[in-house]
Amino acid sequence: MPALGSAADPSTILFSYADTAKLLGVTQRWLEDQVQRRRVPHHRLGRQVRFSASDIEEIEKDARVRAQPRPAGA
Template structure:
């Protein structure tokens, strides 16, 4: 094997990511790597696979035209409904005893 092997820090620098993230992904089996004792090493082909795994598909339209997620309550979307706070239990007990 004549290829240069890279460690977590070198791969992280190439990807513009943190060393911890690269190490975690490899530890979880997401990223391919070589294992020598307790050391992880990556070949150039591993880095290419990691880049492909991390690739995001292009969205139709620009990033600014993405629809925003709508807030969802228990009964569905909260559009048009006014949210009303519940009376605290300690006050419910006081009011219930006075009636």
Template sequence: MTIPEAARVLAVPESWLRERVRLRRVAHRRLGKHVRFTASDLEAIVDGAAQHALTPRRMAHQWRRQG
């Protein structure tokens, strides 16, 4: 999959994806000068962007630090 195709699947701007590739922050394949993505690369990008919910204990700990 090309950068424009992968960006559409991920629902992100092409520029965002190109920048992450340039910085080597997302999984991708290089075939010469061409960048390609596999389905597992896209899954890794999504998994890497996951935000974990705070547990009540963690939330209480954060409130104590702020107050």
């Protein structure tokens, strides 16, 4: 699953498009589109695109939709 990194330091593990899409529950095509539009954080290694654990966390955080409070008396 991980592309690079060591077991001693999980923060250096980089994930592929396929692995990241699976973790996020989205299609690989959607993720590729978001990268092309520079809407999600990622790493470029030459022509390869990879995602760190912190990139994935940031994508999840940015996608969160907060609940709207109910109007008083509703």
